[in-house]
Amino acid sequence: MYRITKEFHFSASHQLSSLPGDHPCARLHGHNYVVEVELSAPELNEHGFVRDYRELTVLKAYIDGSFDHRHLNDVLGHDRVTAECLARHFYEWCRARLPETSAVRVSETAKTWAEYRP
Template identity: 30%
Template sequence: MIIYKTFQFDSAHYLPNTPQGHKCGGMHGHTYTLTVYISGKPEEHSGWIIDYTDLKNGIKPFLDILDHKLLNEISGLENPTTENLAVWLWQMIKPIFPDLVKIELKETPTSGVIYEG
């Protein structure tokens, strides 16, 4: 069974490796949507794989690093494409939630990335 929880954060970035004149080379922002997927078997007593509050509290420190920040200034995100941001998030989340199976990160309602480690 897989449970999921969705989060949102707002960040600015620019993509330094885009071709000259590309609109993403200039600073701009997104309201990102992050969905975190955890697999497991429901615990017999609680009936839960994980308490959603525990999941929220475990993800919050990373969202605090990203929310209303310039991503290019965060260590490891000097080229903050959505793909690179997904890998960065995975590397932060996986040690805390070893049953993490995938994350979905959308930079707009119609575009994003799914990362499974």
């Protein structure tokens, strides 16, 4: 199996209001997010690619236009805006447009990652 990945960055706020009031994530706060999309294929296309990296600019445009410098609770319309939920959201969005999508990872900090891989 061949695998490629590409990384995207955005900054946004969120609030996990279902957590106890003394939990730091219950307060409004922000992160510099990193989204890593992975595409896989058993064979390469006629150009020797899983997919041309340039074709992933659709994800960059989506992130820049809908997520960057936004409040994620408003963007996604719910209060469960965790890295795990974001990973699944971006996976489903990518999979609908890039069928080779095999996983998406989201980081809120340099030391933490959440991944969605069906």
